[in-house]
Amino acid sequence: MKAAVARSEVERKTARQSAAQVQRAAQGRAPKGMRPLGYTVAGGIIAHEAEAVRAIFIAFNAGSSLSAITAALSGEVSERTLPKVPALPRHRRTVTIERNDRREAESKSLPKEKQRRLRPVPANGPWPPSTVLGILRNPRYAGYTTYTPNNVQAGGGKRRSWRASILRDEAGEPVRGQWDPIVDEGTWSAVQDRLDSTDRVTNRVGTERRHLGSGLYRCGVCDQRLRSHSGSYRCAGHITRSREQVDEFVTATIRARLARPVPADPLPSQDEPRLKEIKAEIGTHRARIARAQRDYDDAVIEGRDLKRVREHEEAAISTLNAERVRLSTNATAGVVLAAAHPVTASQAADLGAKRGVIESLCEVRLLPHRRGVKAFDPESVQISWR
Template sequence: MDERSTAPRKAAIYLRISQDREMDGLAIDRQREDCENLARFRRWDVIETYVDQSKSATDRTTIRPDYDRMVADYLLGRFDAIICYDLDRLTRQPRQLEDWIDAAELRGLALVTANGDADLSTDGGRMYARIKAAVARAEMKRKSARQSAAQRQRAMQGRAPKGMRPLGYAVDGEVIRHEAEAVRAIYDLFTRVEHPESLRSLARALSGAEEIDGITPLPKHTHTVSVERAAAREQQGLEPRPIVEDGPWSPSTVLGILRNPRYAALSTYTPKFAQADGKRRRMWKAQILRDDAGEPIRGQWEPIVDDETWWKAQQVLDDTERVTNTSGSTKRKHLGSGLYRCGYADEETGEVCGRKVTGAPRGYKCAGHIVRSGAAIDDFVTTVIAKRLARKDARVMVEIPDGGPHAAGIDSAISDQRARILRAEADYDAEIIEARDLKRVRDAAEARIQELEAEKLMQGRAGALSPILGVDDPASAFREASLDLRRQTIDALATITLLPQPRGRKGFRTESVVVDWR
């Protein structure tokens, strides 16, 4: 250690620890004591102590608030000396070290360490600092490589990743049933065809700000986990950490649930290249580990959703034309939107449009063909369908399946084949397989699906309509049913075609709505 400076200096003390698991400050206090002793020995006036607790200096993207504040204060001239316990407490980045060496050489900054290993005021001290920083960085990279190899090996064995538990799974990997039900509901409501929920509406439902069938409000997940960790620390006789406040769920959290392959029991590993658009947002599909045949490696834990559902969610999320809105709801608001068909006929060819109409502010439209008021049309269709359901033969119009285990097995097999197609399409988009491989997988899967669906049809067609067709008064049940169930009933029984409103005629005319029974 150099002799004491003859000129008094204004000094800053910088203290840092990468990970303080106990958050009791004892490790920081040990550094503080040695640094303050050195300041007294050199007779330096400590103007401020800067502390970054549980902040890594290895990752250059990590924000160290007090370090940044110290740099700003130095540039303002508040001090001309820095004391830290060890050089790697100050920085592990060679670029940052060179900045401090420049400050020592060009501006007279005195930077010393309490362990006596570095003093940037001398040539020898600067050389030692550079060597130590290079060695530390090399060791950090070796350690990172060892940890990455261990994590990849763990994932290749299908073992659950470490870290904060996801919603639905306990720390030991066991399924938490009530949370798993919420996860399944999120996937089902987001991927259903007729009226999918948005990320925003699902977040509001989880927060209790909106009622959605199938979603039970839950405390914010970070709050739940912090409560569990506090309880565990208390059982160990440790001081509990602050508990994260409960609050509303965010759409980004719902997005993370939908993107997480773990829910389909797909083993994952996050390589450094798994980033999107240069950002640190991870690409979930790039995390999925595969065997030599290109098939995903299955995790050794119970899946919460099946493969098809997970891949279907990825398709929806990846669709750049996915419908989003400020209200957070993508529910159908019209009985016939996406159900009724356009009956416009070309005057020259006589060809009928046949496309499904969309909802308009006051009714339905097909761009360039028809614009119709909706209330009268919906009343007419509802009356016609209800009359048909009131007939004695209503319950045999569509055979109701028994819903036995054989039917469930067929559904599962169909789901597996659809998941194969979705997975192959994603692999093709990621340039993992070629077009001929995609065609081979798709053709084989579609052929098997056709066989399975034909078998399923033998089991019956309308299990979803049993709340209407399976009661004593189907007509009344239909009128009182939800919009979704009424739409399913109409679709199962008939095709509704809307003709253009006759020119010069006002008011609703029944002949402008064609009902073709199936």
């Protein structure tokens, strides 16, 4: 009987706690427990951590891998890391130190026997990719409040659908939290699309490329993809080419392509009806800006009216451009190709984004180098634009 009473009390306590959590989430209040990176326990923003979170989302959306981002967070510098993602101590270590400081401050006014013991502080080791994945998946960064008793499977697959954890009201609309979002909804949604994509290769050893053309360039003899080995790109029995010389030539050619003023649109064309519609809609919005500018020059409208029209139309153009990039290119190249200054964006991009740009714009084939010629021969690198 005592066991039955105890079990019943545990079940009632669990139900009360669950109801309280649902109520807290429905009110948009920050959940209790370990604070996420960038937020205080009460939901306030920690500026330097929030900047790191934004950098993580931007980097991943630009094509960077989880391992490259974790390397940058851990302070490791290599050609695959991102200098724009700041190095930070492990989040669990930071939170443990904060909790110990709070316990120590609360214990000063208590007798020695009632003072709370301090927890061991974890060592500041490298960030694990799973932590970065949790950051990218967390809907709280887009301002959504969440609650789900069990992780919901997306379409019965292995990947968890974090969109399903977003709490919705009776009308089916997402419940917004009482905290400021760190990233906008569009960025968070784009990251989820990339994470949910079945084309992503995960949990595989050695899938991340370490060189620009490895697995991307093709042999000009047999059309097989080339491998990198000892400073060269190789196809057994056909070609062996200097990796440094080929990469420099391809990079310079891509930058020249991005720098061309005409055509102004560097994105490869696709036979998509929606792309034609988007181009027409962008032209309509630009025509409205031009018409408002003429009306202002003729003193038909005032400066504030011109400003209002320009801001409204430019916001619509920005949204259409983002959709155009998604339809025209792969996710890794989108940020570079849609940038106001693609050449500058290309120079600042990491290896994954640079590979994505090449894959979106062209195909690169290497031919055998002419015998007896020591100088690099540009004609031995065939670049076919898409």
